[in-house]
Amino acid sequence: MKSEIAGIRHNYSKQVLLEPDAHINPIKQFDKWWQEALHAEIDEVNAMTLATASPDGIPSARIVLLKDFSEAGFMFFTNYESFKARQLADNPKACLVFFWKELERQVRITGLVKQADPAESDTYFNSRPENSRIGVFTSPQSRVIESRNWIDEQFEKNKRLLSGKPIQRPDYWGGYVVRPIIMEFWQGRPGRLHDRLQYTLQNNNEWNIERLAP
Structure with missing residues (x-):
């Protein structure tokens, strides 16, 4: 064991999380922490780990960006032909993890996943900078490509074709909503x-709150 790694530690002491202070609805509790994270000016505050798994249980994880949340769930956007999308098509369950180290906090969300309403995907796609929209038409996400030069050349080609014109969202790109359980x-x-406070959705759509051992 490398001593310089084993010796890394941090003593957490900034805040507490007690049951009387926690909202009975976890979405409301998330919103409370979200507002505090925004106020703390955390860099990439909406960055979250998205973990998916194949039907035989092989996991995969990557960082994506939260783009909206509500009682319906937590939304992110991607290519529907990407590796994560293929896993979600076969196994529509996922886990999200936020780590806000400045506040010494984590939030873990396990839920069921479905594609977002096309109108919501259109709205978000149209709000993106032009280069990001052109990039959607450029990248065969998660596929093997021959070189960096190839992707750059494809982008420049598409930029000449699409720049300054209306760019509609392609069917293979859009949002997902993770509905927490x-x-x-x-x-x-x-x-x-x-x-550690864990909220579990019950059959009556109420949330049960339990304290977990650290």
Whole structure:
């Protein structure tokens, strides 16, 4: 074991998470923490790990960006032909993790996934900068390509064809919504005795709140 790695540690001591202070609805609790994260001016505050799995249980994870959240779930956008999209087509379940180190907090969201309404995907696509929209037509996401030069040449070709013109969202690109069934809120505490509150969705659509051992 490398001692310089094993010796890395941080003592968490900024805040606490107690049941009387937690909202009974985890989306409301997330919104509370989200507003505090925004106020803390965390860089890439909407960055989250998205974990998916193949039908036989092989996991895969990557960082994506949260673009909206509501009682309906947590939304992100991607190419529907990408590797993660292929996994979601075969196994429409996912886990999201936010880590806001400045606040010594994590949020873990496990849920069921479906494609977003096409109108919502259109609205977000149209709000993107032109180069980002052109990029959607350029990248065969997750596929093997021959070189960096190839993707750059494809982008320049598409830019000449599309720049300054109306660019409509292609059918192979759009949003996903992760509808949570379990949400865990983690607050770092001294001595590794962290606060962990887990919300589990019940059959009556109410949420059960339990404290987990750190």
